[in-house]
Amino acid sequence: MCFILYTLHSCNHWVAQPSPGNGPVLRICQEAEQMRLGRPCPDTEHKVANRSQGMCDGCLWKKVTK
Ligand SMILES: [Zn+2]
Ligand SMILES: [Zn+2]
Known part of the structure; x- marks a missing residue:
């Protein structure tokens, strides 16, 4: 199954990882x-x-602007 990679941060937010070279974020599986x-x-x-x-x-950002 094709997939999207995320970084899980300590605030429990999932942030999609950009792929190198600004390609599509969706990774095509084999x-x-x-x-x-x-x-x-x-x-x-x-x-x-x-x-x-x-x-x-x-x-x-929210923390900085508080
Ligand atoms: Zn797939
Ligand atoms: Zn967050």
């Missing part, structure tokens, strides 16, 4: 590449790629 000729699967999996000890940009 199955889609081979069986569907590069078309993404109808369902998208949302995966946590890594966890951050810090807050997301949105929460940081």
Whole structure:
């Protein structure tokens, strides 16, 4: 299943990771590449790629502007 990678921040927000080179954020899985000729699967999996000890940009920004 094709997937989108997220960083899970300490504020419990999931922030989608941009892919290198500003490509599409949706990652095409091997199955889609081979069986569907590069078309993404109808369902998208949302995966946590890594966890951050810090807050997301949105929460940081709110904190700064308080
Ligand atoms: Zn897929
Ligand atoms: Zn947040």
